[in-house]
Amino acid sequence: MEIKRKIYQKILKWKSDSKGKKALLIEGARRVGKSTIVQRFAENEYKSYIMIDFNNAPKNIRDNFENLNQLDIFFQNLSLEYNVRLYPKESLIIFDEIQKFPRAREAVKYLVADGRYDYIETGSLISIRENVQDITIPSEERKIKMYPVDFEEFACARGEDVLLEYIQSRYQSRIPLEQKMHAKAMRLFREYLLVGGMPQSVVAYVENGMDFYASDVEKRDILELYRDDIKKVSKKYHSKVSALFDHIPAYLSTHEKKVVLSKIDSGATFSQYDDPLFWLDDSMICNVCYRCNDPNVGFALNKNDSAVKCYMGDTGLLVSLAFNENEIASQQLYRSIMNGRLSLNEGMLYENIIAQMITAKGKKLYFYTRYSEEKHRNDVEIDFLLSNESKTNFKIYPVEVKSSKNYSATSLGVFRSMYSKRIKESYIIHPKNYAVQGEIIKIPPYMFFCLFE
Numbered sequence: 001m002e003i004k005r006k007i008y009q010k011i012l013k014w015k016s017d018s019k020g021k022k023a024l025l026i027e028g029a030r031r032v033g034k035s036t037i038v039q040r041f042a043e044n045e046y047k048s049y050i051m052i053d054f055n056n057a058p059k060n061i062r063d064n065f066e067n068l069n070q071l072d073i074f075f076q077n078l079s080l081e082y083n084v085r086l087y088p089k090e091s092l093i094i095f096d097e098i099q100k101f102p103r104a105r106e107a108v109k110y111l112v113a114d115g116r117y118d119y120i121e122t123g124s125l126i127s128i129r130e131n132v133q134d135i136t137i138p139s140e141e142r143k144i145k146m147y148p149v150d151f152e153e154f155a156c157a158r159g160e161d162v163l164l165e166y167i168q169s170r171y172q173s174r175i176p177l178e179q180k181m182h183a184k185a186m187r188l189f190r191e192y193l194l195v196g197g198m199p200q201s202v203v204a205y206v207e208n209g210m211d212f213y214a215s216d217v218e219k220r221d222i223l224e225l226y227r228d229d230i231k232k233v234s235k236k237y238h239s240k241v242s243a244l245f246d247h248i249p250a251y252l253s254t255h256e257k258k259v260v261l262s263k264i265d266s267g268a269t270f271s272q273y274d275d276p277l278f279w280l281d282d283s284m285i286c287n288v289c290y291r292c293n294d295p296n297v298g299f300a301l302n303k304n305d306s307a308v309k310c311y312m313g314d315t316g317l318l319v320s321l322a323f324n325e326n327e328i329a330s331q332q333l334y335r336s337i338m339n340g341r342l343s344l345n346e347g348m349l350y351e352n353i354i355a356q357m358i359t360a361k362g363k364k365l366y367f368y369t370r371y372s373e374e375k376h377r378n379d380v381e382i383d384f385l386l387s388n389e390s391k392t393n394f395k396i397y398p399v400e401v402k403s404s405k406n407y408s409a410t411s412l413g414v415f416r417s418m419y420s421k422r423i424k425e426s427y428i429i430h431p432k433n434y435a436v437q438g439e440i441i442k443i444p445p446y447m448f449f450c451l452f453e
Helices: 007-018 034-045 059-066 071-082 102-114 125-130 151-157 161-173 179-195 199-207 212-231 238-252 270-282 315-322 325-329 332-338 344-360 410-418 445-452
Strands: 023-028 048-053 091-096 118-124 141-146 286-292 303-312 365-372 377-382 384-387 396-401 426-429 435-437 440-443
Touching: 007 023, 007 034, 007 118, 007 141, 023 034, 023 102, 034 048, 034 091, 034 118, 048 071, 059 071, 059 102, 071 102, 091 102, 102 118, 151 161, 151 179, 151 199, 151 445, 161 179, 161 445, 179 199, 179 212, 179 315, 179 332, 179 344, 179 445, 199 212, 212 238, 212 315, 238 270, 238 303, 238 315, 238 344, 270 286, 270 303, 286 344, 303 315, 303 344, 303 365, 315 344, 332 344, 344 365, 344 384, 344 396, 344 445, 365 384, 377 396, 377 410, 396 410, 410 426, 426 445, 440 445
Parallel strands: 023 118, 023 141, 048 091, 091 118, 286 365, 396 426, 426 440
Antiparallel strands: 286 303, 365 377, 384 396, 435 440
16 A cells, blocks of 8 residues: 655655755654655656665775766666666656665765756665764755654555544544544554554555554554664663663653653763664654753753653553553553553553654754642643743743543643743643633644644
8 A cells, every 4th residue: 555645745856846956765663754755856857766765775886986076987887787768857766775885875965966867865864874983074055854754644545544634623623523433543543552653564454454553563563673773872872772762651641741861870960862862753654753942942042851741652662662462462452552542551542643644744842840848749740841942032832741631731721821921822632522611722632633623
């Protein structure tokens, strides 16, 4: 099956805007579908294309990059090796898994200047950055990030385009869905919660008659790939990266969901974990969320590096990381989540997927807490802080995530009174239907994507 990805339109815009003057680098985590979408784009939008996979490119192709001072020979060698005729202004050359051969990335400068063909590079983000010490990064390069399949793409893959349009129209009209349709949309959202957005997982789920176990098999293979990648991290901190990665479900299952280093190493400090956290965030395997000390001004200016939450980049992978294969195989886990009866663990999944949705819109993650000396605990907790990113009229949009139908919004009320002049709108994400209560907008999770339209 083919999953329609929104990034296709971004690649199309690059082709139209750059007119061959910039290569395109698509950055993303392993297995999010970079190679698949680029190949589909090449087949649809060009007369011919060559895809060089540097995982297994033959030696003569690698050696060919020594011929950059003789580009006629360079292109001839490519054409003969891949048995593809290249047409000036009508052909695309793809450098797939470019992190495996940084010399090709450096060559982009000269190839783009030559102007004969278009170029797209793909690769695992962190590996790209770790393998550029000895090359000149080309300025003739535009970058876009690719994320897992989002809820809208998942709904389309499930054949629920009409339901998606209905959700959008109801949000725009600021009215709740009909109750029957709300129940249907919540069921679809919970499917997405469990399957996640890794393309292989989605395909396995749909093609095997909506089989959660089939998707889990694919997700566990991807988790093993991630563990293999972590083993290749610098020896200075790969054990710390591995420990953080494996502890993510434990952190997220607590009330505060923050990274507590004492669970890994009793003497650990956050300064020792700067590089491991950066690696997990930059690899796009995880989404790191920092505490903002003072939301009254720009979030990044008040980031607290020692108060951190670490979410999985894909919630479906979190499900497979958090629960063992026996729990998955028994179907009891799926039954509990689909029926909304997993209590604390469901809250972990809800919060993770909202973090995933925010990140996929290109926004950094921030949260807020206030510690009460009198109560000896945090008395105000806001899961996520969004903003209009204005420098002259900065506005805050606090977001609270609730997985239960019964909850209190005390923290949000206190936060609103603390920063009333800065707050534009406040949101509670909950499993109930759309509703407005005073100045708080309550929306079901399947409607969250509409906030960014």
